[in-house]
Amino acid sequence: MAKSRNPAQTKAAKAEAKAARKAASKQRRSQLWQAFQIQRKEDKRLLPYMVGAFVVIVAASVALGIVAGGFTTYLLIPLGVILGALVAFIIFGRRAQKSVYKKAEGQTGAAAWALDNLRGKWRVTPGVAATGHFDAVHRVIGRPGVLLVGEGAASRVKPLLAQEKKRTARLVGDVPIYDIMVGNGEGEVPLAKLERHLNKLPANITVKQIDSLESRLVALGSKIGPAAMPKGPMPGNAKMRGVQRTVRRK
Known part of the structure; x- marks a missing residue:
């Protein structure tokens, strides 16, 4: 009996842990989206900077890929998209942090x-x-x-x-x-x-x-x-x- 229960219990525990991770990931994405929406409304330059950085990096990757030619072209384009998204996210994080400190500055505590x-x-x-x-x-x-x-x-x-x-x-x-x-x-x-x-x-x-x-x-x-x-x-x-x-x- 013990052998038949243990696999079932293990499977249930794994499923529960997976569901918990999925819920936590969904909550983090929701919080990040809310933070982005708040920052976007307060910081009018945020979106242009993020989009501009993404476009410039992707365009540079495409140009390099065309110059290099061959299979390298197909590698550089997705790499440029990933790098552009990363840089855009970094810009968001830094501007959001700057905004938080600006609001806190001069306040008690x-x-x-x-x-x-x-x-x-x-x-x-x-x-x-x-x-x-x-x-x-x-x-x-x-x-x-x-x-x-x-x-x-x-x-x-x-x-x-x-x-x-x-x-x-x-x-x-x-x-x-x-x-x-x-x-x-x-x-x-x-x-x-x-x-x-x-x-x-x-x-x-x-x-x-x-x-x-x-x-x-x-x-x-x-x-x-x-x-x-x-x-x-x-x-x-x-x-x-x-x-x-x-x-x-x-």
């Missing part, structure tokens, strides 16, 4: 949101220090060392950065500490360029040292706790009095 979406081996602790106005300092641990990222009014954030740097230096020893201010002022890093800026920093420590640093800095804790920080960018005109009171109590 935008830097914390950007840090949470970093790609790579970064350990992010949002809101290790903050004011009642949601000026905040976030801690990031990575190959460069310890990075303290501030967002908000520079006049309020810079003292917070200096204070947090002193607290952190007591525990990290010779590990480099970088203080970064997010904004559009002199010496500040724009939100859209934050990830690129972090990735350009030199690798000063190993992955094992990152784990060790994270364990040590957990003891340092946070002055407000991540629960008091917004989960993402908040509109500048949002009613924040209740949340500010929560931060002050922390």
